[in-house]
């Protein structure tokens with residue numbers, strides 16, 4: 001999106017997380033790793049990132065490296081679409097998503 005690779009994952013509560021698709025270690029795609037609960041594990045050395053992008057596990061280290069994180073993007077699921085905020089997360093405002101009149105109204109069709 002906008003020239004940035006983003007990996008999307010569905011969390012155990014059904015909501016969606018959006019992270020930069022690049023491991024904080026050597027930048028391979030996290031989407032080539034695997035989902036572990038609500039987290040994504042890098043396929044190379046196993047650094048694991050939570051939905052906020054913070055590294056929570058480094059298999060060969062006692063503690064995850066301080067500051068190891070990937071960018072997390074606010075995401076909203078609405079109208080059968082995922083709306084990913086690519087700007088400053090502090091400015092994300094789901095109320096700015098336009099309204100689709102009659103969405104979900106059975107009297108209206110969806111093609």
Ligand code: FES
Nearest residue numbers: 023025042045047
């Ligand atoms: S490249 Fe991802 S953990 Fe090393």
